[in-house]
Amino acid sequence: MLRSYPIAATVDNWLHDAIVGIIQDVHDKLNAGENITNTQRTWLNLVSARTTMQRANTLVGLIGVKSRLFAFKDEYANLAQPDREVVLATLANQNEIVNLLNRTQQPQVISQTYPLIHDKAKDLFVFCFEKLTDLNVRAGQYSIIFSNLADKICPFCGIERVMNPEETAQDQDHYLAKSIYPFCAANLRNLVPMCRCCNRDYKKNKDVIDGGLRRAFDPYNSTPPEITLNPTMIVEDSSPIKFDWNIDFLTNAEEAETWDSVFDIRTRYKRDILNEYFDKWLWGFSEKCRKNRLRGYLGNNLNPDQVRQELAYYQEDKADNPSTGLAGFLEPLVFSFLLRKYDENNSRVISLIRIAVLGQQEIQDIEAA
Secondary structure (H helix, E strand, C coil): CCCCCCHHHHCCCHHHHHHHHHHHHHHHHHHCCCCCCCCHHHHHHHHHCCCCHHHHHHHHCCCCHHHHHHHHHHHHHCCCHHHHHHHHHHHHHHCCHHHHHCCCCCCCCCCCCCHHHHHHHHHHHHHHHHHHHHCCHHHHHHHHHHHHCCCCECCCCCCCECCCCCCCCCCEEECCCCCCCHHHCCCHHHEEECCHHHHHHHHCCCCCCHHHCCCCCCCCCCCCCCEECCCCEECCCCCCCCEECCCEECCCHHHHHHHHHHHCHHHHHHHHHHHHHHHHHHHHHHHHHHHHHHCCCCCCCCCHHHHHHHHHHHHHHHHHCCCCCCCCCHHHHHHHHHHHHHHCCCHHHHHHHHHHHHCHHHHHHHHHC
16 A cells, blocks of 8 residues: 555544444343343433434434344344353454454454354444445545545555545445454444545455455555565567566565555556556656757767766656656656666666667767767
């Protein structure tokens, strides 16, 4: 992940907090031997104990929440107390999102052990998630995120733009799949906007943490990985020169590998960016050098160190101001790779850069003189 979202976007989490609190109260009442009736009075008492008056009125007015909460309660009441403790612990566990992502805590699931409770929980929390749209909570969350994105580019790929809030609604995906971890389906900490390509074509319903087997970036608190193209190979006997682009992660490697596995980052960068734009990027470098020659900034008889200096300057300029979108940050990495190969005295790269800096015709004129 290339940048994280502001944690302030998760603050308006009152509906999730209220439902979790009500389930905790139901748990305590059942353990105390109370009979919880499915009446409006019971519902009002449960809601008012966990929300302010204004929020209570809003929650009571959300048609469908009460019936789903009571359906969950009825199934929950059928369990023995030790089993209820397991379910409640699972509810808490699935909302320890930070710890689940960094693998300091293993996820608990009940789809196999308590399938009826799992289904009731999914019905309740997914319904509450859908109600976040009616409450404008999701719109508010996305507005905060969009305003904090400097370049309005999807941080999960760096390629596609994210939608302006005034356009059609942006995809806001469940980072931890709601089908596996239903108790966090309405938790704003688990809702992350991403471009439609990332969400619909790549992530889909994948289990980001693979049942606790891998670490994943925290969308609200992560450091981007350092990316390198150094493992790239020059295709032997290719003419003109071709590269077998290879992307590696120097930092946050475990999270970055998950990022690649979920969003197919390496394939997309190689296929859609590096293979498509290398010639354009090299042409841009060549054009800058051509104009510098015409303006008298560059001589025609540069030695190898001076040619290298032009490449290094261009790489520095691109690193300082990379292009926005289409994973433009890869362009300075390409020139960094070429610079490394130049320093390794790779004859094909030296020839490529010499032509870019001096021009093909100028080199022919020099060699003919």
